[in-house]
Amino acid sequence: MIRFAELYNDLDSTTKTNEKIAAMVRYFAAADLSDAAWATSFLSGNKLRRLVPTSLLRGWAAEQARIPPWLFEESYQAVGDLAETFSLVVPPGKTTTDESLTHWVEHRLKPLRWMSDEEQHTAVLRIWNETPARLRLVVMKLITGAFRVGVSKRLVTRAIAMHAGIPADVISHRLMGDFVPSAESFASLIDPEIQDTVPSKPYPFCLAHPIDNEKGPEVLGDASEYLAEWKWDGIRGQVIRRSGQTFLWSRGEELMENRWPEIESAAESLPDGTVIDGEILAAIPGGAVLPFAQLQRRIGRKKVGKKLLAEVPVVFHAFDVMEHRGEDVRSLRFVDRRARLDELLRSIDHPHLSATQLIDGESWNAWADIRTTSRQRYAEGLMLKRKDAPYDVGRVRGTWWKWKVAPYTIDAVLIYAQKGHGRRSGLFTDYTFALWDDGQLVPFAKAYSGLDDQEIRKVDQFVRQNTNDSFGPVRSVTPTLVMELAFEGLQRSGRHKSGVATRFPRIVRWRHDKRPQDANTLADLLELLPED
Amino acid sequence: MDGLVSSPTSLFRPFVSPIDLQLHVSRPAFNHDRSFEAGRVDVSFAPLLRPTSSGLYCDAGDFYVDPTRPVDRAVVTHAHSDHARWGCRRYLAAAASEHLLRMRINDDAEFQFLHYGESISIGGVRVSLHPAGHMLGSAQVRLEHRGKIAVVTGDYKLQRDPTCQAWEPVRCHLLVTETTFGLPIYRWPSPESVRDEINAWWRRCREEGKCCVLYGYAVGKSQSLLAGLDTSLGEIYTHGAVEKGTQAYRDTGVDLPETRYVGSMQGKRDWSGAMVIAVPSAHGSTWMRRFGRVSTAMASGWMAVRGSRRRRAMDRGFVVSDHVDWQSLLVAVDQSDPETVWATHGYTAAVARYLNENGRKADALDSGGRREGDEDAAADAAEPAS
Numbered sequence: 078m079i080r081f082a083e084l085y086n087d088l089d090s091t092t093k094t095n096e097k098i099a100a101m102v103r104y105f106a107a108a109d110l111s112d113a114a115w116a117t118s119f120l121s122g123n124k125l126r127r128l129v130p131t132s133l134l135r136g137w138a139a140e141q142a143r144i145p146p147w148l149f150e151e152s153y154q155a156v157g158d159l160a161e162t163f164s165l166v167v168p169p170g171k172t173t174t175d176e177s178l179t180h181w182v183e184h185r186l187k188p189l190r191w192m193s194d195e196e197q198h199t200a201v202l203r204i205w206n207e208t209p210a211r212l213r214l215v216v217m218k219l220i221t222g223a224f225r226v227g228v229s230k231r232l233v234t235r236a237i238a239m240h241a242g243i244p245a246d247v248i249s250h251r252l253m254g255d256f257v258p259s260a261e262s263f264a265s266l267i268d269p270e271i272q273d274t275v276p277s278k279p280y281p282f283c284l285a286h287p288i289d290n291e292k293g294p295e296v297l298g299d300a301s302e303y304l305a306e307w308k309w310d311g312i313r314g315q316v317i318r319r320s321g322q323t324f325l326w327s328r329g330e331e332l333m334e335n336r337w338p339e340i341e342s343a344a345e346s347l348p349d350g351t352v353i354d355g356e357i358l359a360a361i362p363g364g365a366v367l368p369f370a371q372l373q374r375r376i377g378r379k380k381v382g383k384k385l386l387a388e389v390p391v392v393f394h395a396f397d398v399m400e401h402r403g404e405d406v407r408s409l410r411f412v413d414r415r416a417r418l419d420e421l422l423r424s425i426d427h428p429h430l431s432a433t434q435l436i437d438g439e440s441w442n443a444w445a446d447i448r449t450t451s452r453q454r455y456a457e458g459l460m461l462k463r464k465d466a467p468y469d470v471g472r473v474r475g476t477w478w479k480w481k482v483a484p485y486t487i488d489a490v491l492i493y494a495q496k497g498h499g500r501r502s503g504l505f506t507d508y509t510f511a512l513w514d515d516g517q518l519v520p521f522a523k524a525y526s527g528l529d530d531q532e533i534r535k536v537d538q539f540v541r542q543n544t545n546d547s548f549g550p551v552r553s554v555t556p557t558l559v560m561e562l563a564f565e566g567l568q569r570s571g572r573h574k575s576g577v578a579t580r581f582p583r584i585v586r587w588r589h590d591k592r593p594q595d596a597n598t599l600a601d602l603l604e605l606l607p608e609d
Numbered sequence: 610m611d612g613l614v615s616s617p618t619s620l621f622r623p624f625v626s627p628i629d630l631q632l633h634v635s636r637p638a639f640n641h642d643r644s645f646e647a648g649r650v651d652v653s654f655a656p657l658l659r660p661t662s663s664g665l666y667c668d669a670g671d672f673y674v675d676p677t678r679p680v681d682r683a684v685v686t687h688a689h690s691d692h693a694r695w696g697c698r699r700y701l702a703a704a705a706s707e708h709l710l711r712m713r714i715n716d717d718a719e720f721q722f723l724h725y726g727e728s729i730s731i732g733g734v735r736v737s738l739h740p741a742g743h744m745l746g747s748a749q750v751r752l753e754h755r756g757k758i759a760v761v762t763g764d765y766k767l768q769r770d771p772t773c774q775a776w777e778p779v780r781c782h783l784l785v786t787e788t789t790f791g792l793p794i795y796r797w798p799s800p801e802s803v804r805d806e807i808n809a810w811w812r813r814c815r816e817e818g819k820c821c822v823l824y825g826y827a828v829g830k831s832q833s834l835l836a837g838l839d840t841s842l843g844e845i846y847t848h849g850a851v852e853k854g855t856q857a858y859r860d861t862g863v864d865l866p867e868t869r870y871v872g873s874m875q876g877k878r879d880w881s882g883a884m885v886i887a888v889p890s891a892h893g894s895t896w897m898r899r900f901g902r903v904s905t906a907m908a909s910g911w912m913a914v915r916g917s918r919r920r921r922a923m924d925r926g927f928v929v930s931d932h933v934d935w936q937s938l939l940v941a942v943d944q945s946d947p948e949t950v951w952a953t954h955g956y957t958a959a960v961a962r963y964l965n966e967n968g969r970k971a972d973a974l975d976s977g978g979r980r981e982g983d984e985d986a987a988a989d990a991a992e993p994a995s
């Protein structure tokens with residue numbers, strides 16, 4: 078467990094991708110199969126179901142620290158992370174023996190769920206007595222179900238691949254879907270011999286790189302080596318048809334069942350041994366794409382009623398094929414895959430399953446002109462794909478590029494406001510926005526324009542009624558309003574608390590549909606940074 | 610402010626949080642004034658000591674302790690610029706702070722220095738200074754008038770520090786204590802264990818061919834860090850502001866390892882394996898480029914919390930503080946055994962409420978006070994980065 082806590086600390090204290098991978102590889106090399114499996118599971122974002130109510134933990138911590146409950150809460154406010162507050166406030170314990178991660182999970186953590194309050198109390202105090210601050214932080218993160226550390230599933234995959242000496246796309250494929258941690262599951266994850274044929278298993282998605290709007294697509298080389306299609310604002314999905322069954326996966330590796338009946342029924346007509354990649358869009362079958370706001374009405378619905386089905390029909394816009402006639406075709410050139418996709422979809426001719434349209438242009442200038450019409454079509458811009466590239470895993474540079482109209486957008490929370498000048502003087506029009514970082518809102522950008530006069534008046538009224546504190550001309554308000562911000566550019570910066578400088582931030586729209594806790598995190602913003 | 614926002618790539622409009630600006634540019638006592646208007650001023654210890662918008666004031670002796678703006682007569686606890694303000698006519702401070710103070714304060718001021726324990730009378734008030742353990746020459750100010758004793762701690766710590774005299778408890782009726790780290794989340798590791806961590810980091814960087822850059826406040830923190838370094842590991846270099854402070858320490862008679870001023874190094878050189886001590890504002894600046902591959906670390910009490918550590922965007926954070934943590938704050942209050950405590954700077958309200966609930970009368974003097982970044986701002990403002 079000490080080693081796992083060290084891994085956590087290493088991952089937590091660096092922002093450099095290579096160091097994170099190196100730390101994980103070191104861990105996998107030293108850990109036994111079962112520990113490696115649990116580490117894989119936790120690092121990939123899986124959690125133990127909640128083990129002990131946090132209200133009890135807070136009370137016991139205050140008791141141990143000999144402080145009143147209000148002071149524990151005050152401390153939590155200052156730290157912004159509950160597990161860390163437990164690690165700091167409760168006097169440090171002493172490690173007696175170093176049990177394995179698996180032992181901890183199976184014998185000390187999981188059993189907590191079935192204990193009475195009294196037994197939990199005893200068990201938790203014993204844990205606290207046996208853990209110094211750093212170790213306790215990780216244990217409490219597991220107990221409170223808040224184990225998050227800045228690694229993406231892709232990084233974990235790369236580390237396992239490096240450790241096992243197997244290509245990352247194989248590991249990635251094996252990790253898709255449910256990974257149940259055990260020595261056996263990890264052994265087969267890194268086994269170079271195994272061939273796996275589970276019908277529901279999806280392929281890892283190929284991801285696109287953003288094109289820097291400042292530089293334009295010219296840096297990609299010759300336009301004749303690329304094909305272009307619209308970049309739609311929908312839900313990325315993978316349709317699988319194997320052994321007479323249909324599976325629809327989201328990019329977040331979730332099986333979406335019963336949520337898109339039109340698409341599931343369309344997929345019935347696909348031949349067995351077919352896997353296609355595409356975008357779920359709200360659209361009139363065979364006609365125009367509807368705004369994203371329409372699609373939002375269906376997102377999150379587990380069951381869709383007749384009325385909504387009629388009002389917001391959806392279409393699967395397929396843009397690639399990974400498996401064709403039972404064969405993995407990802408290594409074929411894009412133009413060849415595309416030809417197979419077109420032929421396949423022509424043969425079934427279903428209104429809810431169609432191939433995306435390729436855009437004629439074939440010169441950067443022509444595409445630049447066409448791109449300016451993106452907004453009218455409810456598209457986000459263009460996708461540029463290399464004709465001769467295979468279907469890559471993850472965000473491999475150079476095969477797929479997204480050339481967005483507004484390349485960077487993020488949902489942020491308004492935390493400070495200041496009165497503006499000129500036409501709008503007297504109204505609160507200058508806003509400071511923040512993103513979440515480990516339970517705290519970290520300011521990262523100021524934005525002025527983007528709202529209409531009526532919205533500005535509403536925000537102004539909100540600021541006046543929700544001011545918590547004033548610092549000179551600056552009002553600090555209760556974090557409530559969420560706005561979508563767009564920028565022209567992003568750059569790392571050591572001078573900013575957030576670590577990122579934004580270029581020309583502006584408000585795109587007021588997200589009335591989002592609560593402050595739904596806003597993006599600092600990590601999401603960092604994801605947008607062009608890779609070093 | 611220009612210095613803060615100037616950027617090598619001017620295309621990017623650097624974002625500075627307006628709240629931070631408020632704290633960095635000037636530190637107006639924005640919360641003091643409010644509390645005075647609200648009539649919460651504690652005058653129970655006047656004419657010995659009372660809070661005013663210019664700082665703590667002694668009516669009987671007509672002087673201020675650590676005034677926040679220029680006054681006629683100032684008794685200062687230590688040479689940090691947020692305590693020893695520029696522009697007063699007369700200063701009284703501890704003898705050991707003389708070199709540091711003269712380095713920072715205008716020469717035409719009138720200085721008077723006292724040895725620890727030595728006392729003088731100002732307008733019938735007996736004034737003496739006692740070690741605070743915060744940095745070289747830092748003092749607690751003891752005032753006695755008509756049988757009432759007040760002690761102002763200034764900044765202080767209870768942990769060992771080879772570069773200054775250790776804190777001593779002074780019994781009093783009124784204790785004015787700082788509460789910068791006055792929450793139970795702050796629990797300092799032993800100085801020895803942190804010293805070992807820092808040297809282990811240096812050793813590892815040396816093996817990896819990197820240059821260590823360790824950030825601390827120019828005066829006080831830098832020198833206590835310096836004193837803990839294992840000189841067998843390599844050469845130690847200093848940022849200009851740190852070098853100046855270090856010189857003042859040496860002039861006072863503190864024995865410190867040999868250092869070389871970065872600015873005096875000519876030509877291109879190999880910095881791998883070296884240790885550079887610099888002020889935090891140098892982080893990410895062009896000044897850093899010369900060092901090639903570096904590993905950066907911040908030494909500060911704020912590093913106890915991960916969020917602060919990460920926001921610094923440094924490779925390491927070492928928990929080294931020159932202030933009291935929660936436990937030592939309680940010990941100090943116990944040993945000084947005052948009737949009344951005034952809490953100032955930092956978590957004043959929490960400390961006052963806790964003490965009150967535990968049977969000691971306490972008030973929060975200000976609710977704003979010191980926040981993270983504040984102290985470096987003060988240190989940086991006094992010493993231009995070079």
Ligand SMILES: [Zn+2]
Nearest residue numbers: 687689743764
């Ligand atoms: Zn100080």
